[in-house]
Amino acid sequence: MSLTSGKAVDVLRAAGEPSRLRILALLAHEELAVLELCRVLDQSQPRVSRHLKLLAEAGLVERFPDGAWVFYRLVATGDARRLTDEILRMVDPADDVLLRDIERLQAVRAERSAEADAYFARNAARWDEIRSLYVAEAAVEGAILKAAGPGPFKRLVDLGSGTGRMLTLLGPHAETAVGLDLSQQMLNIARAHVAEAGLERCELRHGDIFGTRLPGQSADLVVVHQVLHYLGDPGAAVREAGRLVAEGGRLIIVDFAPHHLEFLRELHQHRRLGFAEAEMERWVHEAGLAKIRATALPPARHDGLTVKIWTAERVRNPHRSAS
Ligand SMILES: C[S@@+](CC[C@H](N)C(=O)[O-])C[C@H]1O[C@@H](n2cnc3c(N)ncnc32)[C@H](O)[C@@H]1O
Known part of the structure; x- marks a missing residue:
């Protein structure tokens, strides 16, 4: 064309x-x-x-x-x-006008992430309660376990692990696990939860989803649970998550279907009000993953939110397994 x-x-x-x-x-x-x-x-x-x-x-x-x-x-x-x-x-990348724009973009981003960081620091202790406000949590967790499959998994990676709920839910099925989060306050709570759950081979790391520095294709289960709607570049986060998925491994993304609860931006620092099927599929596809499936879980109450669980896999390379 x-x-x-x-x-x-x-x-x-x-x-x-x-x-x-x-x-x-x-x-x-x-x-x-x-x-x-x-x-x-x-x-x-x-x-x-x-x-x-x-x-x-x-x-x-x-x-x-x-x-x-x-x-x-x-x-x-x-x-x-x-x-x-x-x-x-x-x-010219050194063009004055464009360089100044990038500087201003960085300032806008920095402001955005400072507000989100402050929100998570402020709410770390209440996060488990906040998480359950708008969703049918038990149904969502049941569906996540089902989407992950029985395991056992060699390595679980949870990006934006927060207080560690996904680690305690899926960790018992994994030989080793890593939770990564930007918020030290969240990590501290996650450490306590992981210890209470007796997950000995579960590591909590301070780090950014945009450049995790984890090795490519190193995890057979990667989870991004209720993180994307806070991010400036959710597509880049999906690509990074996909990069970590080993051949035959699985990515699970949990987030909201498109909604209109505008106040969540102001009150809870949401940047995106949910994700459309087509955009998520495109990002997952760009991440080199296939077999994309989506499940919708209706809210528990009339003013709640529909949760979507997207799963995708890195298909095994038939030539590699044959050799
Ligand atoms: C809404 S919480 C969800 C936590 C957890 N996945 C859960 O569902 O309970 C979002 C988490 O993502 C973390 N986060 C936000 N931006 C991040 C980034 N760029 N890199 C790593 N973690 C990030 C926040 O610190 C917060 O702990």
Whole structure:
């Protein structure tokens, strides 16, 4: 496939304006909400929205509403994406304007993660109670055990392990386990829970899901439970989780179906209000995993949330097992 000359001109016109080029360069880093782009570009919302509309019409970015917010990201594939990548590749990475934008993006990110860190530090002791507020927890945990399968697992990795609930649930079926979390307060509580559960070969590490420094394909069970909706770049977290899954191993992602409980952003630091089937499938697929399945668990009460459990596997390489 290639672009018609008319389409190529549309794409180049859309990209060929200073603010729009800056927007493309920013979205190449991560998906962003309109208000975040306004802050980085230091431009008004109507102005930024107009640029985004033109970029979307030319097929360079995609728009996805998330509750009352609207996020944008670069289209994942296709000729328009290739052309965008090519244009961005040719721009000097030391360009003053783009460097300043990246600095501002980093400041927006730092602010976002400081707020989330403070929230988790503040609420670590209450986390088990908060977790059960909007979901039918027993049903969810039963479904997670079922999705994981009977094991035994050689190595379980729990990313964003919080107070260690997934480790105590699945750890008894695993020879070794690692829980990774950014919050020291959460890790301290997890250490106590893991010790109470008698899980001796379970390690708790302080670390970031974006670059876990764990070896690739080293775990036959990787779990990301109720973490993605806090993150700036959930797709990158899914790719990192997928990277850890060994051949024949399984990834389990638990998060919310799309919802409209807007107050969760303010009150509980949620960034995304759930995830659509198609975007999760795309991320999992990009992570090199297959056999993707999704189960929906309805809320326990009328104002609760539907929990989704996505499972996927790294299919065994038949050539390797034959040799
Ligand atoms: C909502 S809690 C869920 C904890 C646990 N998985 C559970 O379900 O109880 C989200 C956890 O993700 C952690 N977290 C957030 N961003 C992270 C990151 N970038 N890397 C590692 N952990 C992160 C938080 O510190 C918090 O403990």
